[in-house]
Amino acid sequence: MTKTIKTLLVASTNPVKVNAAKQALCAAFPNIEWQVQGVKAPSGVAEQPMTDAETRLGAVNRVEAIRQQSADFYVAFEGGYDRFHGQGFTFAYVAVSDGVRTQVGRSGTLPLPESVCQQLEAGGxxxxxxxxxxxxxxxxxxxxxxxxxxxxxxxxxxIYADTLCLLLAPWLHPEIFGESR
Incomplete structure (x- = not known):
């Protein structure tokens, strides 16, 4: 059986992010052959996002920037930092779009040692x-x-691939989530 070929643009040239997107889409849609390309995309936020909201905005901005190009799916990842209840954590936001529907979600959080938090808060x-x-x-x-x-x-x-897999639920079950129109 011949696989359908689809294109996936990832808003980064970082191999970790490109591979995470490819792993997730290949796992979710095993009958599709994905042609994956990483492209640079502006986040519109600081190099090191320092809040949950800024991190989310970076992922959304990146996916919107690459949606100007032609592809079947678009994925963006943005890593960030914030304090929750006094503890510093790192996490990522993931945005995925088919050009019509866009899903955005946050990964799990990783606690960071105070020495690392202080360096981030000092501009690192x-x-x-x-x-x-x-x-x-x-x-x-x-x-x-x-x-x-x-x-x-x-x-x-x-963590990036798992988060993306969660966000793909509407495409895996369009009959329950509704078509992406």
Whole structure:
């Protein structure tokens, strides 16, 4: 049986984000062959979003920016930071669209040590902060803070892919959610 070919644009050239989007769409739609392309897209927010709302806005802005191009699906990820009840956390927002319907949701949250929180609140970005803390290079394109702090029980790719899979529910069950029109 020949697979249907569809296109997926990801609002990033970061291999973690591109792979997460591809994994999720391939798992959700196994009879489709996805042609995936990562493209740069402006978030319209700070390099390190510092609130839940700013992080969500970054994902929405990125997916809207790439929707100007032709594709079957569009996906954007935006990692952020915020304090909830005094504890600092990192998390991501994911936005997915077919050009008609758009779904936006947040990943699980990862608690961060106070020393990392203070560096972020002083203007740092999580990836470079983690590189310094763990004396590594380019952690954000590997397992991310999530991978390091969970001993690779969860990775940045897996949390992004899982969150995207949750957001695909309306496309997996259009008869219950209603058509995306």
């Amino acid at each position: 970005e999580l990836g470079p902060v983690m590189d310094r803390v763990f004396n590594d290079h380019n952690i954000k394109q590997k397992g991310g803070a999530i991978g390091i702090f969970t001993n690779d029980l969860v990775s940045r790719t897996s």
